Amino acid sequence: MAAGVPLSTRVGDIVTRTPVLDIHTHLYDPGFRSLLLRGIDDLLVYHYLVSESFRQMDIPYDRFWAASKTEQAGYIWDALFVKHSPVSEACTGVLTVLHALGMDPRQGDLKSLRAWFAALPADEHVERVMKAANVSAVGMTNSPFDDEERPYWEQSIPRDPRFFAALRIDPLLLSWETAVPFLRQRGYDLTTDRTARNAAEVRRFLADWTRRIGSRYCMVSLPPEFRYPADTDTNWLLDQAVLPHCREFNQPFALMMGVRRAVNPSLRMAGDGVGRSDLNALRDLCSANPENRFLATCLSRENLHELVVLARKFRTLHPFGCWWFTNTPQLVEEITRMRLELLGTSFTPQHSDARVLDQLIYKWRHTRAVVTKVLTDRYQALEAAGWSVSDSEIQRDVTELFGGAFDRFREKPLQSERPVQSLD
Ligand code: FIX
Ligand code: ZN
Helix, strand or coil: CCCCCCHHHHHHHHHHHCCEEECCCCCCCHHHHHHCECCHHHHHCCHHHHHHHHCCCCCCHHHHHHCCHHHHHHHHHHHHHHCCCCCCHHHHHHHHHHHHCCCCCCCCCHHHHHHHHHCCCHHHHHHHHHHHHCEEEEECCECCCCCCCHHHHHCCCCCCCCEECCEECHHHHHCHHHHHHHHHHCCCCCCCCCCHHHHHHHHHHHHHHHHHHCCCCEEEEECCCCCCCCCCHHHHHHHHHHHHHHHHCCCCEEEEECEECCCCHHHHHHHCEECCCCCHHHHHHHHHCCCCCEEEEECCHHHHHHHHHHHHHCCCEEEECCCHHHCCHHHHHHHHHHHHHHHCCCCECCCCCCCECCHHHHHHHHHHHHHHHHHHHHHHHHHHCCCCCCHHHHHHHHHHHHHHHHHHHHHCCCCCCCCCCCCC
16 A cells, blocks of 8 residues: 555555455345345344334334234334434444445335335345445354244255354253254154263254254353353253264354343344343353363443453453444444454454344444454554554454454364463
8 A cells, every 4th residue: 555545544445345254144045035134124124123113103012013014114214214313323224235235215215215125136136235245254043943944954955155054052052841842853862851862862963953054153142141060951961962062073162142032022033132141151161161162242241341351361262243232333342442452353353143134234334444443543552662564464454353263263173272280
């Protein structure tokens, strides 16, 4: 880059140009057809907007849920974009998407926006969005327990290699009593007893699905009440099945900690909340299982400092993302700054958690703006200390943050991390 170009411009250009590997979304490869959500109505009925809209409308929950998707989108548009200014992060995101795709919602109405999206075939839509978001790969969330998704895996569908699988196992770890009949129906011979034989059947199930979907890591979301070690089915399953499985397949286990499900069930998927987790559980998981690698994110802002400190103690722990309620510009800035200041570039600052294809655009544009700001500040601090960074060093760092560090962590060969015995 030419001499005299401001640091923020050099960083901004590199951050904008560097493709990102999005490690966790709820998107599907287009081969999964209607499971891949896209377009204006799906953008508007996103659960983040559902919960915001109920604060601005009087309509009873039942009436809202009985309405069609188009009608629900209309209610939300009216409440959040017409009757009030769309200043929240999730609302602004919808506008960032429309603007990036060349639409001006002030000029048309919902009908014309719908017509624009309806004319776009899925494959072309995917190309446009991935280009506009500059995303090179998308991590899916794949649950064998999901009745809509499972049939796609049971036949062989054409796959888009940019969408990679991650095995999601919440029902197995969090509702063992109901997971057992599900597994039994599918040919796994087990009972709810905590026996070695049952653990072996769970491992067979995990291995079958890891191979079937080509999963890159295994994942669970956990309530604030999660403890480890503890005398629970969850702990037994972790120790006897899930962690041995991850070691066998040399894959990380991802924990999303601190979600309190169904705080208000009337809001359905929008009704989940947050609770502070006990990160001693994560500390003990890392120290009792030195041959496992853990990816972790926390939903509670209060846990995120502790997570960074833990990552300084365990190189087998990789913090990722600013999840859900922490994915607002102010919190992304705070969290990313803290991680850079305490971990350097050895973490993954963001995942999009997109549920609607088009959201890749806003989630990554908004993140890139914050990463540019925070990285520029850190490089300025280096300059003040007499160390000026070159463009190729900036490029190296951004590549690390946008998927490089994750890939190296994920692929790290299994090695013993058992504490070294003191020689004296
Ligand atoms: O558990 C998860 O993976 C969460 O991300 C979801 O449950 C949540 O609904 C979501 O979409 C958050 O962004
Ligand atoms: Zn998610």
